[in-house]
Amino acid sequence: MGGVTACPDPDREPAGPRGVTGPDDYCPPVQTAGRPAGRIDEDRCSVRALARGDSGVATASPAQRWLLIEQPGPWGVDALRQSRFDPDVATALAHRARAEEVRVLLVRRPGDRLADSRRRWAYVDGRPGREGLWWSVRESDAELVDAPWDGTAGEPAGGPTYLVCAHGGHDACCALRGRPLARAMPSDDVWECSHLGGDRFAANVLVLPYGFYYGQVPGDGAELVAAHTAGRVALPWLRGRAGCPPPVQAAQHAARGALGLDGVDDLPSRAVRRLTPAGEAVERWTVTLAGPDGDVLAEVESRPSEAAYRLTCRALHDAHARTWHVRLT
Template identity: 55%
Template sequence: MEGMSAEQVPDAAPADPYCQDADPRTYPAGRLDEGRCSVQALVAGDSPIATAPPARRWLLVEQPGPWGRDALLQSRFDAEVAPRLAERARAAGLRIQMVRRPGERLSDSRGRWAVADVHAPWVRWSTRDQDADLLDVPLDGSVGIESDAPTFLVCTHGGHDACCAVRGRPLARTLAGDVWETSHLGGDRFAANVLVLPTGHLYGQVPEDGGGLVEAHGRGEVLLPGLRGRAGLTPPAQAAQQFARVELGLVGVADLPVTGARADEAAPDGSQRWTVTLTGPVGEVRVVLDSRLSGEARQLTCAALRPGRFRTWHPVSVTS
């Protein structure tokens, strides 16, 4: 699976049955002009399939107040500790997410932090007295209290992209349960974006009422509309898993674990065929899918300096 960039955002042609509904009446919450990336993505009918980050392990750091473009380094977090924590997390293979309770509830801040592993899956919460404590505490999940309910991280990082703030903040205030605002999750054009821990399922274009997301995960199920993929898996594995879910009607959060993936040689135009194997309820499931670069370059974020191309995913067959 070498050579695939996490920044190459998969898409699907408007005729693809897995594509999102581009009806303007289904726009997520928030008023944005037509030039914004999330509006353009909806109008174009972009599919969010296979766009979850590849990170398996996550470090959540509670930090209320404003965040700049780099939420860790440009916030009220200790400026001397921040770069050292970033290096420590990088060495440990952890992706850092700054989090805060919706509505800037400063009085509710208790210096919480957590480590999550989406493969295990678990998320374990602790508290710190000062930011420097995070330079010494174990980051392997051996400390903390394990959460027994889904945690919902809603991207509201306006310092990174206006779409995330305008779409995400109303959603974060509406969702029930253990809900946090979080820093950049990627895929700004799919705002509002929600990461569900500990399983790592990422959703895009979530409506202000949540669209049944909380209820589905409360039942231990994924919600297929808006599902971008599962963090910790490669893009072809994410796409194959979702195509198989649609074909076989399997929506349990632990359904269809990936057991292998093989790619044919890439063609000169960047297209490539993948074969991904999954474990189904009665044996192996084999998914064949094609990936290729988009025919047109587009503005993938509101802050992008130039248009970019992105990778699209198309199911060929699902057999079991």
């Protein structure tokens, strides 16, 4: 089987649809005050990950619906509660989001685009066949608690929206790599956003409404933007599509590479069959994908990495990643 190494680290606020869970080795952030972003050096988690050759494949979040809230200014570790957003509203909003399986992300315009800031918010649906993103403007934060999260409010976005994780209060690498990328990306619809997960894969990008996660995006991200403008994925940096179980993400990535299929809708999952009990050190599945000339079958295996290492800049202890291995049959 071909192998990739990954430490899935999606933010679990909230989990995805029932029955779709995040990977086992999720590493929760240490809840301490954010240190200054500093500079990129050999001790940063993203530098160590690149040196090891870590792969972000199969690390996209389980969430498929999002609430984007424009909130300029600093963000603490818990962005919603540690920002200039109304603290009396934050708890109620987080409760509703968890109940409705909607993930909340704070967003702000990058660099000199900050002057464009207003009190915007958006509902995003990334479920296959329902994809859409709708922007609205709020008079007060409290409006969001009762606002419709179903696409009936707001104006639809005209193309892909790019969110670049720049949440330095959560992990320094996100700011040090994410903020320059957000300023440089050649698109009018680019935003800095709060924690996406997978800090060591910075710079991380989420392309909406489809929910494609990317990591270790180089340069100004022009190749990624060009791909999505043409309705394609940028495979070299693709972590996976949100909402798909990790073994499906791994199988899709391998099949895309082998078959040369890079359309955003290519290779949807038809079936996933677990072959081993959940929680075992080595887990196996068979995954069936719908290909253009018939089903594509994949044998997928996940196991712990041989070595343990610190997975984020804040990590206090070493931990094992998951490695993903795929054989197309």
